[in-house]
Amino acid sequence: MAKGILKVKAKAAGGKTKVKMMAKHIMESGQRKDKKTGELIPALFLQNIMVKLADKTVFEANLGPAISKNPYLSFSFEGGAKGDEMVITWTENSGKTATETAKIK
């Protein structure tokens, strides 16, 4: 598996898990012009991020190119314990997809 682009901090406390994550991604909006050629740079962005815990989806985001470079997301859900592993799948608009895992602390 290629090196992950996600940085995830998940903390379980009081029966809830709080997640903060950041993906290292350019999130090219498709609006910018190449300074040399004057042509538009095609859009390249993460369009879907799905977070699962024990095969249950706990969070899903559909993103557009209006999300900032290196997208940051924070959310929380009930359940999850220290040591549990979350499975996070991201999909780019190019169709590229990957799955990464992160442990809850």
Added chain:
Amino acid sequence: MSLHRRTVIKAIATGGALVGASVLMPKLAFAAWNKSAFEAKDQTAAMKALLGAENAENSSEVTLKAPDIAENGAVVPVTVSSTLADVESMSVFIQDNPSPLAAEFMIPAGTAANVATRVRMGKTSKVTAVVKAGGKLYSASKEVKVTIGGCGG
């Protein structure tokens, strides 16, 4: 180990299935990336394509946290939260962006209706959070002033 591997493969397969479904049947796949909504050029059209309605009821139970003035339009922190019950999804629209729909968050049962992210804004615009709860739409908006746009460059 083998079990873990199976889980991973399954997750990949599900992800792939979703992408396929979004091309073939956007209506059936609840969580698929809605192309027409994300590419719509005005907010009404985007809302209609994504949520099936053009208007959402203004509600005090929806909270949109965003700065009054964003110095850098490329990174505007936005937090959407709601105290409504049965929240299904939350979306963020930026009215004057080239494509107003910025993001849609699915909130499964058990997940808090409170999501924070960062968005790009081309210029000063009204930002609207639309929450779908119990089949109805509720919204909250806020005007965010942008001093340096984050879309062109």
